[in-house]
Amino acid sequence: MMQKTFAESDVVDFVIVGSGAAGGVLAKELATNGFSVVVLEQGPWRKASDFRHDEYENWLLNAMQPQHPQTFRRNANEQGAVQMTPPPIIYAQGVGGSSVHFTGNFWRFRPVDFKERSLLGPISGTGFADWPITYEELEPYYTKVDWEIGVSGAPGPHDAPRSQPYPLPPMPIKSSGALMEIGAKKLGWNAQVAPVAILSQPYRGRNACVHCGYCMGYGCEMNAKSSTLAAMIPLAVDSGNCEVRTGCTAMRVDMNAAGRATGVVYVNDNGVEHRQAGRAVIVAANGAETPRLLLLSQSSQFPNGLANSSGLVGKYMMWNAHADTFALFEQPLNEYKSIQVTRIIHDFYDSDPRRGFYGGGALDGRLWSGPLLFSLFGLPEDAPRWGPEYKRMLSEYFTHTMQVASASTSLAVESNNITLDPDVKDRFGRPALRTTYHDHPDDLKVVGFLQQRGIELMEAAGAKRVWAPPVMPATIGAHLLGTCRMGNDPRTSVVDRFHRTHDVPNLFLCDGSSFVTSGRGQPTMTIQALAFRAADHITQFARRNEI
Amino acid sequence: MNEHPSRREFVATTSALMSGGWLWLQLPALSALSACAFDAARKDEPFVTFSAAEGRAMRAFAARVLPTDDDNPGAEEAGAAWFADRALAGPLASMLEPVRAGLADLDQRARAAYGVVFAAARTEQQDAIIGEMVESPFFELGRMLVVIGVFSHPDHGGGRGDAGLKVLRVEHAAAYQPPFGWYDAQHGKGGIA
Numbered sequence A: 001m002m003q004k005t006f007a008e009s010d011v012v013d014f015v016i017v018g019s020g021a022a023g024g025v026l027a028k029e030l031a032t033n034g035f036s037v038v039v040l041e042q043g044p045w046r047k048a049s050d051f052r053h054d055e056y057e058n059w060l061l062n063a064m065q066p067q068h069p070q071t072f073r074r075n076a077n078e079q080g081a082v083q084m085t086p087p088p089i090i091y092a093q094g095v096g097g098s099s100v101h102f103t104g105n106f107w108r109f110r111p112v113d114f115k116e117r118s119l120l121g122p123i124s125g126t127g128f129a130d131w132p133i134t135y136e137e138l139e140p141y142y143t144k145v146d147w148e149i150g151v152s153g154a155p156g157p158h159d160a161p162r163s164q165p166y167p168l169p170p171m172p173i174k175s176s177g178a179l180m181e182i183g184a185k186k187l188g189w190n191a192q193v194a195p196v197a198i199l200s201q202p203y204r205g206r207n208a209c210v211h212c213g214y215c216m217g218y219g220c221e222m223n224a225k226s227s228t229l230a231a232m233i234p235l236a237v238d239s240g241n242c243e244v245r246t247g248c249t250a251m252r253v254d255m256n257a258a259g260r261a262t263g264v265v266y267v268n269d270n271g272v273e274h275r276q277a278g279r280a281v282i283v284a285a286n287g288a289e290t291p292r293l294l295l296l297s298q299s300s301q302f303p304n305g306l307a308n309s310s311g312l313v314g315k316y317m318m319w320n321a322h323a324d325t326f327a328l329f330e331q332p333l334n335e336y337k338s339i340q341v342t343r344i345i346h347d348f349y350d351s352d353p354r355r356g357f358y359g360g361g362a363l364d365g366r367l368w369s370g371p372l373l374f375s376l377f378g379l380p381e382d383a384p385r386w387g388p389e390y391k392r393m394l395s396e397y398f399t400h401t402m403q404v405a406s407a408s409t410s411l412a413v414e415s416n417n418i419t420l421d422p423d424v425k426d427r428f429g430r431p432a433l434r435t436t437y438h439d440h441p442d443d444l445k446v447v448g449f450l451q452q453r454g455i456e457l458m459e460a461a462g463a464k465r466v467w468a469p470p471v472m473p474a475t476i477g478a479h480l481l482g483t484c485r486m487g488n489d490p491r492t493s494v495v496d497r498f499h500r501t502h503d504v505p506n507l508f509l510c511d512g513s514s515f516v517t518s519g520r521g522q523p524t525m526t527i528q529a530l531a532f533r534a535a536d537h538i539t540q541f542a543r544r545n546e547i
Numbered sequence B: 001m002n003e004h005p006s007r008r009e010f011v012a013t014t015s016a017l018m019s020g021g022w023l024w025l026q027l028p029a030l031s032a033l034s035a036c037a038f039d040a041a042r043k044d045e046p047f048v049t050f051s052a053a054e055g056r057a058m059r060a061f062a063a064r065v066l067p068t069d070d071d072n073p074g075a076e077e078a079g080a081a082w083f084a085d086r087a088l089a090g091p092l093a094s095m096l097e098p099v100r101a102g103l104a105d106l107d108q109r110a111r112a113a114y115g116v117v118f119a120a121a122r123t124e125q126q127d128a129i130i131g132e133m134v135e136s137p138f139f140e141l142g143r144m145l146v147v148i149g150v151f152s153h154p155d156h157g158g159g160r161g162d163a164g165l166k167v168l169r170v171e172h173a174a175a176y177q178p179p180f181g182w183y184d185a186q187h188g189k190g191g192i193a
Helices: A019-030 A055-060 A116-120 A135-150 A175-187 A232-236 A289-296 A371-378 A389-402 A443-458 A524-543 B005-019 B029-033 B052-064 B082-089 B088-116 B123-133 B136-149 B159-166 B182-186
Strands: A013-015 A037-040 A070-073 A189-192 A242-245 A249-255 A259-265 A273-283 A322-329 A343-345 A361-366 A401-408 A417-425 A433-435 A465-467 A508-509
Touching: A013 A019, A013 A259, A019 A037, A019 A232, A019 A242, A019 A524, A055 A322, A055 A371, A055 B136, A135 A524, A175 A189, A175 A343, A175 A361, A175 A433, A175 B182, A189 A259, A189 A389, A232 A242, A232 B159, A273 A289, A273 A524, A289 A389, A289 A417, A322 A389, A322 A443, A343 A417, A371 A389, A371 B159, A389 B159, A401 A443, A401 B052, A417 A524, A417 B123, A443 A465, A524 B005, A524 B136, B052 B082, B052 B088, B052 B123, B052 B136, B088 B136, B123 B136, B136 B159
Parallel strands: A013 A037, A013 A273, A037 A242, A070 A433, A273 A508
Antiparallel strands: A189 A343, A249 A259, A259 A273, A322 A401, A322 A465, A343 A361, A361 A401, A417 A433
16 A cells, blocks of 8 residues: 655654554544654564464564563562563564454453542552543443444443444354353353454455454454454555554654654664654553653653653553463364354452452453464373373364463552663663563452352363463563553653643653553453544644644 | 472473463573574475484484374374474574484483484383483473474474374364354254253
């Protein structure tokens, strides 16, 4: 597609850093609203035909992940150590960002997620807080996501109110979903249709899913998975107002003496520095890279990092906690076919103080590993690791196994954060992304509680054998949330309720970093609803000359 | 601790990583494997990294990790040793030495116990030797290389003849239609009692 191109000296209306779940939405909305937009994307621009069912390349080589070094430590008493297989912060670079390789699970928040602190009271030692917005304010944008991105599903008994139905019917049920239903019925729980950002039918010029099985960790060769690469970027470019510039790694946001952003400095893949001018800057680089860019943009004006008068840039990182239960059944499930998840259980969504810990979450049914990863890791721990019995067990278990994945809340803890590593640098000279993370004890308790429910569920469903790896503190995160939180008070938040930084009037941040609480496990839909809403308000501000 | 530390860490890490829904191998320089994409090679193609003796030992080791059955291929048919050979070339040189040492160890043990190199020993003898070595770093590396070699895309040197899918006994297609498995087929018929 031929896109409009701008000169670097053109002062475009918006420079957007990142073309992923949020950046793609913002680019499309602002460009179709008539603004000139340059999107800076560090990775390449792939096509659907580039995507292959190559488990080794996508999962073991992590081919879509940036190869820049990262460091990890559990707390500030430790020194960060380089960790690269895998790195602590998982994301895909390239046009569409992580929306290219994500599983497609797509849950709205519920009203409780926005005001849980008011309901439950403070939790000492945490940044547990209400959002400055309500579900009702975000609902029209959740609906916009449904219809513009393309979401398949059907309402469940616990769902938040919705103003429009799903645009697409549910994906066909898999055996994992049927077994969830059997177990749930026996236990008095509700297994409901899993909403997914995957097309069950052709929609707006894109193909329907063909059930190939390669969603989680892969790009979709059918464009049926509703990445922004498939659903948003083409519309942005077709407006004639948007240039997506790839292979461009942002180094810092430039500021003038009046305290306004003037553009973004970036390097191309050869490390040559460039600068794109803009009237406003939107950073949508994900919940790890957005705070890092602000910290990299420190100056004498902003010695603690750009837009960081609160001191909270990079802090309160939340990953959602995760745990799994596996089960073997008498008959074949063939979970390698079709999308990963067709049924979820949201009966344990709410936090229940009687349990003795904060938190809630959900169960979903799937088997996430393909042939290679299953053969490396998928058998129970007591299975032989080689030889005829190992081979026999692979052939029995692979087609007869499912997994109940538990996902839960994470509490906002200030010591869980993104900082700049003091020692390690990448090939562009930037200090490496340093992750400091250790789950709050309640996160591990609630996900352990959900894991037990998963065991009960599989036993109720009639499993021949059930096994569950122990819950352990996370050292890797793909849900990157909370690090530039929204709020009404500039002392305790980084952006206001419209994603404008408190400190810089023409600098906006919009992605998982904006979250105040973590939700129960599948944040992408909320990220995209926030992006549609931010675009709406930013458009109004711009038209009223209020940026 | 009693277990070899690398095995315990490996298993613990595996459990932790599975909990995140993200499985990874905690092995250094794994990312360097990205340089090793090759056209699918014929089975009699010479090795580029292994000596002839090492290649024979690797093929024999692979054939015991995932043996061939009468009706079902294994690592030999998949060309797993050729995947390992190419993966250990160039950027993965840091893994090559422990793998080389392990392959030499297999031959030494076989000569000491049975008077022949590992590849010439009987399968029960080979299994006895591997059984002695399961706690070693070589076993973990070697097993991983074999399994990737069986199940990876043929562009990487192994995965020949859809051997991996045959091992797992799955029908494979680029697209499927429901019903996918037994339980959802029953669901469509009105559920299971």
